[in-house]
Amino acid sequence: PIYRAWEDAGAFAPGRAGAKPFAIVIPPPNVTGSLHMGHALNNTLQDVLVRFERMRGRDVLWQPGTDHAGIATQMVVERQLMDRQEPGRRALGREKFIERVWQWKEESGNTIVGQLKRLGASCDWSRLRFTMDEGLSRAVRKVFVELHRAGLIYKDKRLVNWDPELLTAISDLEVEQTETKGHLWHLRYPIEGTAEFIIVATTRPETMLGDTAVAVHPDDERYKHLIGKNVILPLVGRRIPIVADEYSDPEKGTGAVKITPAHDFNDFEVGKRHALPMINILDQEAKLALEGNADFVRGVDPNPELDWTLQELHGVFRFAGRKMIVDRLEGMGLIEKIEAYTHAVPRGDRSGAVIEPFLTDQWYVDAKTLAVPAIDAVKRGRTVFVPKNWETTYFHWMENIQPWCISRQLWWGHQIPAWYGPDGKIFVAEEETDAGAAAEAHYGKAVTLKRDEDVLDTWFSSALWPFSTLGWPDKTPELARYYPTDVLITGFDIIFFWVARMMMMGMHVMEEVPFRDVYIHALVRDEKGQKMSKSKGNVIDPLELIDDYGADALRFTLAAMAAQGRDIKLATSRVEGYRNFATKLWNAARFSQMNECAPQAGFDPSKAKVTVNRWIAGESERALASITDALQAFRFNEAASAIYHFIWHVFCDWYLELIKPVLAGNDQEAIAETRAMTSWALDRALTLLHPFMPFVTEELWAKLASETEGRKSFLMLAPWPERQGLENAEADAEISWVIRLVSEVRSVRAEMNVPAAARVPLVISGASADTEARAKRHEGTLLRLARLETLSFGKPPQGAVQIVLDEATLALPLAGVIDVDAESKRLKREIDRLGSDIKAIDAKLANEQFVSRAPEHVVEEQRERRVEAEATAARLEQALKRLEAAV
């Protein structure tokens, strides 16, 4: 209901004229996804910041949206079709299938938005965008065309990471290396015209069918004499050269390496250097493709083995083919040895299939060129990473960036705006009509064009997100006002996927960084330090936590744990603790209300007269300062703990307790002031807590004023307080003295097992007139909070237990109420401890270098501590004597 009220009031919308803008774009979640812990953390931090800046008067735009998530979504829908035993993707055909995906998007597309709302995310939902909206699609096409025109997007035939399950190319970033136990086969290749063999080692013997050379190191004495000779490739009969290439490492394997340019990235480079043929021996599904393969038979001499190879191996899956080939070679005596071998196998991060380096035509972005200004922008501090050390990671990757393969053989996504003429000539244009016109001009007549079937990598559209969501390519007022955005908040796992690419696109298209700051937060991981995932079964569902403890508690926990480490291991007990915190606040508000503490127009906290009121004004000022500073520096955890400490341990524990005697008294003026101050301080607490716990604070904000004037507006739109210099040293000194005194007495009572119900008198002796007056002023408080019977001054009675506070001795006449043995033991222990403290301090003060080099206040502190310790020890000795005498 609160969230709805905010929404209905348009509280999330930007547009404060005259205010400085503050813009943030959401990392778009998968449109058909569901809120997980990473989203919860990410969006909590954004919302904390957004609410903070909104309260500080900025014109805040939090731009929300969702991502079409090409592969992921397509896979989900395909799986759905399979589960429902409906016709699969190919049977449906492209158009029908895409329709189904859109249908699924409509069905599930609002789930994540609803979940973000439950979390309290104050995005401007009226501006919700989707990466495949018409506007954003137009931006994609325009950028594609412009980059193509600039030569920064091009089509190229080279090796890509091919996923033989999803039947698409993927980018380097989507490949994961997995350690796998396998074998290393040492194959004997016969050298032409001799009876000799050259032995090559390989983990993938089946690729030998596509070998077009054997490489040895030019300086390798073992093989020098073979350079320039040929090998007859077993089974195939192809004559292939032995070449010298520095790539070959004499230390590895046998020092001779087979070269398969069409199926290995390194071999591809070697192949180019030596102008070797590239023979593709696999089809898209990673089955051996030999029959009718013109490449394959090139350079093959008539060879009886060949027929066998072709017939048996054609159409066999790569791993089955491997076994057949190994068996055959073994039968021919061409296997030197087989070793057990652990090596990294590349797998697709979505499908898990072993990735095949595969020779195809794909579209590429010239990332190397685009990276230059993007690197420069960070080097010059136009964009700053927080924490800063992520810049190292960013630079390292950007400086070694490879061409970005952006075409995907999928159906769900932005179809590439390229059309092919009858002769294969490419026409790249934003619209089909433009391509048609260009083609007509080229051919001199109208021709039928065929559109490129591929779609773009999901991250291509994400890279445009900071400006495409603001209306680009149109020159919208939003674009002018909110670009560049202020801060991007995201996890480190997508620095390469997303942050780097936004930097590149932003610099190229907008000629300006997309954001001033990038706050990189930790990943919420499981206890093994791995990303949470459903398949591992150890996810904590944020929605369950919201159900159990409330969104406020979850948000506070996440903010409090957002320190700049790398992992967050979420403990439910922590969430529970912060739920209790919300309850505590609720109860404090109830107390306030019961005591008729209501906001008073025109109340000026700086004019307060009652000491405790002046003190709380100063304390809330300190809280304001530390929370503001922390949030400005993205130190969410510090801000969270500052407000927690202020509300619980300052406001509830002490202030509310200290004012009880005042409220119970009959000084009407003091009561009135205290009521006003309580309400003021509580309002202040709600305000400072609001970015973290928006729901409970907003609710209390409304409740606490309803009986009097009512609130004109939401807390979320209330101004963040300005500093007013409310600290008051005198009040601080006085209240902290009271707090210490109460704590001391409580501690002694507890330690000596004085029954809680037993009230005892307290005698203060040796105190200055000031201190006596001070104690007298707080008599009610002392009697109540320390559970004392009376307060008097003068000579301590015989048998009283003494404690020392500052210059005063406090005597509690406890003889008869307490366990004397235990107490005297305690005193002795205490005296011993003080003795060793004094020794340590003496040693320090005797050290000339300490005295001369340490900062003055540190030395002074030590001296004071020594004086105190000595005095305390002396008094404890006396107390001990008296205690013993009393028995």
Add this chain to the structure above:
RNA sequence: GGGCGGUUAGCUCAGCGGUAGAGCACUACGUUGACAUCGUAGGGGUCACUAGUUCGAUCCUAGUACCGCCCACCA
């Protein structure tokens, strides 16, 4: 192989050149009119190890050990 991070209370984690902190858990007492989803008090730490810098190191430097992440490569 390159890079980055971690190691602090039983657990989950903050912090920091000047006597170690929070939440949870634990122990004892307590229902005093906001709050038992609570209060008060308490126990529990050679701040991983070694060497150095420093008057002083949990903190800075170098190294060691273990844990983890990212990138690259693997014949």
